[in-house]
Amino acid sequence: MEWVLAGAILAAWFVFRAVKNKERSVHALQLREFATTPSSVDKDLSETRAREAWIDPRINPDPRFTDGSDQRDRGLLALPPPSRDRLSAIRNHARWIPPGESVRVGGISIDAGMFYLGGAFTGSISDRENNCLVDPSCAIAPSGSDQSGSLLPYWPSYSNIPPVARRTYLDWLPSGRKDPRIGIGYVFLSFYGLERRMLVDAVKDETPALIAEVRRLLALHGENHSFRNYASKFLDVADLVKGPEISRPVLSPELRNGYEMPLSVRLHLGRKLASATSFDGTDALLWVLSLPDTYLRTPATRCFDELAELWQMRFASRYPLGLKVNPPKTKLKIEYHAASGGFECSLDLSDSETGPLPDIAAVSAPLDGLRDLLNARTDELASYSRLLGCQTAL
Numbered sequence: 001m002e003w004v005l006a007g008a009i010l011a012a013w014f015v016f017r018a019v020k021n022k023e024r025s026v027h028a029l030q031l032r033e034f035a036t037t038p039s040s041v042d043k044d045l046s047e048t049r050a051r052e053a054w055i056d057p058r059i060n061p062d063p064r065f066t067d068g069s070d071q072r073d074r075g076l077l078a079l080p081p082p083s084r085d086r087l088s089a090i091r092n093h094a095r096w097i098p099p100g101e102s103v104r105v106g107g108i109s110i111d112a113g114m115f116y117l118g119g120a121f122t123g124s125i126s127d128r129e130n131n132c133l134v135d136p137s138c139a140i141a142p143s144g145s146d147q148s149g150s151l152l153p154y155w156p157s158y159s160n161i162p163p164v165a166r167r168t169y170l171d172w173l174p175s176g177r178k179d180p181r182i183g184i185g186y187v188f189l190s191f192y193g194l195e196r197r198m199l200v201d202a203v204k205d206e207t208p209a210l211i212a213e214v215r216r217l218l219a220l221h222g223e224n225h226s227f228r229n230y231a232s233k234f235l236d237v238a239d240l241v242k243g244p245e246i247s248r249p250v251l252s253p254e255l256r257n258g259y260e261m262p263l264s265v266r267l268h269l270g271r272k273l274a275s276a277t278s279f280d281g282t283d284a285l286l287w288v289l290s291l292p293d294t295y296l297r298t299p300a301t302r303c304f305d306e307l308a309e310l311w312q313m314r315f316a317s318r319y320p321l322g323l324k325v326n327p328p329k330t331k332l333k334i335e336y337h338a339a340s341g342g343f344e345c346s347l348d349l350s351d352s353e354t355g356p357l358p359d360i361a362a363v364s365a366p367l368d369g370l371r372d373l374l375n376a377r378t379d380e381l382a383s384y385s386r387l388l389g390c391q392t393a394l
Contacts, residue, residue: 094118094133096197099209105170106140112176114213115193129342131157132192134170144168149183155341156185180220187221188230192340195234198241199336199345207242211235229258230339236263237336240347246271251282251308253301255290261361263334265290270332270357278322281315287360288370299385300378310377318373323366330362 097103099113116133124130138159144167146152151165158166169186172179177190191214197203198210218231240263249255249264265286272279279287285308288294300307315323334347 094121094130096193096201105134105136106167108140108170108174110170110174112174114197114209115173115190116196126342127157127160128155128340130159131155131340131342132189132196133158134173135159138166139163140170141167144171147181147183149185152183152185156189158189177217178220184221184224184227187217187224187227188339191217191227191231191234192338192342195338195340196343198234198238199338200343202241204241207238211238211242214238232257232262233260233336234339237334237347239264240267240334248282249286251285251289253289253296253304255286256292256294257290259292261290261292266332266360267357269360273325273327273358273360273363274355276327278319278324280322281312281319284315284319284323284370285311285374288367288374291367294371294374297378298389299381300374302385302388303381306381306384307377310380311373314373314377325360325363325366327358328360328362330359331356332359332361 094116095118097110097113097115097117100111101113102109102111103117104110105117117136118133119135119137120130120133135158141163144164146162146165146168149165149168151162153161156165158169161169168182169189172182172186173190177187194210194214198207214231214234218228218235222228222231246267247264248268249262255262255265269279269283269287272283289296336345336347338344
């Protein structure tokens with residue numbers, strides 16, 4: 001009897017050990033699966049880290065991506081690795097080609113000059129700094145047919161535009177850039193080089209020629225608002241670079257330009273403020289005409305000379321001793337932001353006699369009265385303007 005009881009106990013012990021071993025095996029397998037299968041918390045954490053590591057190119061655009069009408073809308077087309085010819089061209093540093101020097105690019109002879117040729121500027125660290133360069137290593141098409149510039153992005157760069165567009169640009173350069181039908185993107189490519197030559201290379205003896213070229217391009221393509229804005233600001237700064245003289249700008253119905261007062265007006269009126277001199281009628285009209293929010297109505301533009309005469313009479317009646325304007329604490333300074341996006345520079349606008357000039361753009365106190373005066377003179381000319389309009393229609 002005792003032997004039977006002992007055998008039953010021993011059999012029960014073996015069954016218990018077998019069950020325990022099986023449970024341990026299952027538990028170990030679960031541990032291994034748990035170790036290799038992330039939990040929902042771990043999965044969420046890894047996805048969060050992935051999102052943080054990815055930088056949205058619309059927020060932080062890469063200058064290598066040049067497709068699109070605006071920097072925030074550029075496509076994500078990665079450039080291919082540089083070829084051997086491209087690397088050789090990059091080592092070939094850029095140089096300015098003056099008018100009269102003949103060079104050949106892709107079999108095209110160019111002697112009009114006024115552009116940069118080469119692979120890269122010395123010390124450049126981004127593609128945008130080199131966007132005006134005519135890189136001879138870049139492929140060009142047998143013929144160019146993109147006259148309208150439809151293949152160019154908002155910020156064109158010679159090395160990143162299609163071969164057909166490069167050919168169109170190279171065909172335009174030898175003609176002296178005289179075709180008024182050329183797409184504005186090609187005009188900007190040329191302008192990028194002109195502003196760099198003026199403000200980075202700072203070759204002062206070339207300043208008159210550079211100013212003349214921008215004025216010529218502006219006359220041909222000034223109907224484009226963007227180019228007119230950039231070219232006008234360039235000419236304002238170029239006049240300052242050319243010499244320290246400050247002169248009063250000529251009255252014009254087109255003084256307003258872009259979102260800032262013209263630099264020429266700010267310099268002239270800034271000197272008046274610094275010397276505590278009252279504004280005369282011409283100064284006051286310059287001021288109000290150059291404000292970004294001044295929009296002249298048809299009677300004022302059609303009869304501008306008459307408007308100026310009426311203004312002088314009414315201004316003299318209202319301000320017989322001139323308009324006294326208190327100078328602001330804000331000083332005039334200019335930071336030139338290149339149209340190419342390739343550089344920025346600051347200019348010293350101190351007057352030799354008065355030192356740093358006050359910035360008239362920071363003054364607003366008497367402007368409501370001047371605007372009322374301008375509107376009233378415009379109303380006085382309304383009937384005369386309609387009469388001129390009818391005569392012109394006949």
